[in-house]
Amino acid sequence: MKKITVSAAVMMSLLTVGISQHSVAKIVETQKNTVGDDPSMTFLRKLQGKYPFDVKLFNSQSLTTRLKKLLGNRYQFMVSTWAVEVPIEVKNNLFVANGCEQHNCGATNFIIVYDFTKNNLSAGIREGDKVNTYSEDGSNSPRVMQWVNNY
Incomplete structure (x- = not known):
């Protein structure tokens, strides 16, 4: 059970990092087009x-x-x-x-x-x-x- 909890926490962290990187990329793209x-x-x-x-x-x-x-x-x-x-x-x-x-x-x-x-x-x-x-x-x-x- 602990293994699943740790895996879920790791997946959520990766997902959060992925969203953050996507958001940063979107901001940079917007700035380039201004x-x-x-x-x-x-x-x-x-x-x-x-x-x-x-x-x-x-x-x-x-x-x-x-x-x-x-x-x-x-x-x-x-x-x-x-x-x-x-x-x-x-x-x-x-x-x-x-x-x-x-x-x-x-x-x-x-x-x-x-x-x-x-x-x-x-x-x-x-x-x-x-x-x-x-x-x-x-x-x-x-x-x-x-x-x-x-x-």
């Missing part, structure tokens, strides 16, 4: 063709700090509603990420544009017929305006 926090925003160049969710785009401190300042109280709405997305585009010195509300893409959608040349972050939020655009330097980003006019 985008950088370089204040220069150059890390965004490496995201071509990747999905915002896969790279944990909204976990980037440097990007989210600027987005929060730019969007104010609309930031939380965007992040909590952003569900469906297309691959990120990095082209002509522009980073472009698009997302929309699940089952409601036509009415509620978003765009984030970063211009590497101007070091300028722009965004757009569409809710039904209401469209708001935002830009750190107060300009109208041509890429955001294209998004506005395509719906």
Whole structure:
């Protein structure tokens, strides 16, 4: 009987160690997939063709700090509603990420544009017929305006 008790204890210890190692591996994998926090925003160049969710785009401190300042109280709405997305585009010195509300893409959608040349972050939020655009330097980003006019 003692032999079975010892064996069970050993098995439980091994199982616990296995789960711990799996959990650690999962944390390391998550950290590897999170985008950088370089204040220069150059890390965004490496995201071509990747999905915002896969790279944990909204976990980037440097990007989210600027987005929060730019969007104010609309930031939380965007992040909590952003569900469906297309691959990120990095082209002509522009980073472009698009997302929309699940089952409601036509009415509620978003765009984030970063211009590497101007070091300028722009965004757009569409809710039904209401469209708001935002830009750190107060300009109208041509890429955001294209998004506005395509719906």
